[in-house]
Amino acid sequence: MSSVAIPSKEIIDQFVGNAHGNFTLVKDSLEKFPTLINTTATWNETAIQAATQTGQVDIVNYLLEHGAENDICTAAMLGNFDSVQEYLEKDHILIDARGAHGIPLLYFPVIHAHQHIADFLLQHGADPNAASPGGITPLYGAAMFNQSLLAHWLLEHGADPNPRYNGKTPLTIALGKNH
CATH class of the missing domain: 1.25.40 (Serine Threonine Protein Phosphatase 5, Tetratricopeptide repeat)
Known part of the structure; x- marks a missing residue:
């Protein structure tokens, strides 16, 4: 044995x-x-x-x-539209799902420029200003991961440009990365 x-x-x-x-x-x-x-x-x-x-x-x-449990946040980050759609069809409340540290669902497709998923989530009620308890928003994700097109897209869809996370705004982060 x-x-x-x-x-x-x-x-x-x-x-x-x-x-x-x-x-x-x-x-x-x-x-x-x-x-x-x-x-x-x-x-x-x-x-x-x-x-x-x-x-x-x-x-x-x-x-x-190797058997890790998948969820809607992981599917969104990977750009797996079919899985994201399936998760929401099974349980629409997942539109408000949170990942680690309470990071909102919309953050995850943004960090890898999966705009089609971000747009789908927005159409189904995702909040572009949703924030983790620490203040991480989808716009922060765009700034941290150099996704300037998604940052502009989020701003066009009502994202607040001035939330603070660790004393910095998304603009401060973007400028620090020369964007």
């Missing part, structure tokens, strides 16, 4: 932390501890949520291939 090693909370936290952008360490950890796939870090975030909110497509796809 073989036993499966149960990872410690520290290993879980490292795994989820690495999913924010360190693909090599994510793979190494998952090879050692396959049970990590859907575990939750002490800050209430899974690896797929971490990778999704930071736009790590390769890590997200790897985690999905």
Whole structure:
């Protein structure tokens, strides 16, 4: 009888932390501890949520291939229109879904310029000014991920240009990136 090693909370936290952008360490950890796939870090975030909110497509796809639980935020970030549409058809309340740290659904298609999904979400009631408890909005996503066309699109659709997150507006972030 073989036993499966149960990872410690520290290993879980490292795994989820690495999913924010360190693909090599994510793979190494998952090879050692396959049970990590859907575990939750002490800050209430899974690896797929971490990778999704930071736009790590390769890590997200790897985690999905290894059994991570998909959701509407992940589908939106990946540009999977059919899945987003299916999620909303099953439960329209998901238009108000939140990802890790309470980041609003509309943020996720914006960070990878999936305007067709962002437009679909807006048509179905997504709020362009929805913010995480910390103040992250879809417009912040556009600024942080250099999506100037989506930033203009959001502004045309009523996004507030002046919310503050960590003392900065989306414009401050964009100017810091020479946009």
